[in-house]
Amino acid sequence: xxxxxxxxxxxxxxxxxxxxxxxxxxxxxxxxxxxxxxxxxxxxxxxxxxxxxxxxxxxxxxxxxxxxxxxxxxxxxxxxxxxxxxxxxxxxxxxxxxxxxxxxxxxxxxxxxxxxxxxxxxxxxxxxxxxxxxxxxxxxxxxxxxxxxxxxxxxxxxxxxxxxxxxxxxxxxxxxxxxxxxxx
Numbered sequence: 001x002x003x004x005x006x007x008x009x010x011x012x013x014x015x016x017x018x019x020x021x022x023x024x025x026x027x028x029x030x031x032x033x034x035x036x037x038x039x040x041x042x043x044x045x046x047x048x049x050x051x052x053x054x055x056x057x058x059x060x061x062x063x064x065x066x067x068x069x070x071x072x073x074x075x076x077x078x079x080x081x082x083x084x085x086x087x088x089x090x091x092x093x094x095x096x097x098x099x100x101x102x103x104x105x106x107x108x109x110x111x112x113x114x115x116x117x118x119x120x121x122x123x124x125x126x127x128x129x130x131x132x133x134x135x136x137x138x139x140x141x142x143x144x145x146x147x148x149x150x151x152x153x154x155x156x157x158x159x160x161x162x163x164x165x166x167x168x169x170x171x172x173x174x175x176x177x178x179x180x181x182x183x184x
Contacts, residue, residue: 016094017165023087024149033077121162
């Protein structure tokens with residue numbers, strides 16, 4: 001079953017539950033990054049044309065450091081653009097694990113959590129800068145937040161969906177464990 005009522009895309013089939021939450025594109029951040037990139041390109045081209053015919057002085061470490069900082073800023077801006085335009089937070093629940101992936105164009109890092117480690121799933125009523133996600137997954141003393149770019153109403157629906165799936169998995173594993181213990 002595929003559901004796409006809000007921003008999130010939900011796929012619920014025999015493999016498990018998959019929720020894909022796309023990012024949003026804040027115009028202000030894109031505008032500031034375009035200005036920063038324009039300044040970097042202008043100043044970089046100015047330095048290249050100014051020093052085109054001069055020899056490189058290898059003792060001038062300040063210019064090398066500035067160039068490295070510019071390269072770092074450039075990569076950070078490109079990564080931010082790609083995240084804002086093509087990024088997704090993906091939550092996949094199978095029978096044994098929950099996988100959270102921050103993906104840019106299908107690539108990214110992921111975290112695998114055993115289902116048995118999840119103690120609670122709740123809605124973040126008051127998102128903060130330290131915990132911007134609207135869905136909170138409690139894992140012992142750790143809290144993992146996801147769903148930064150969805151509305152509060154959609155987060156309520158997704159939390160209920162995740163809770164139902166986790167309860168189904170936990171009850172199925174309890175029944176399996178019970179039937180295995182009675183067979184002995």
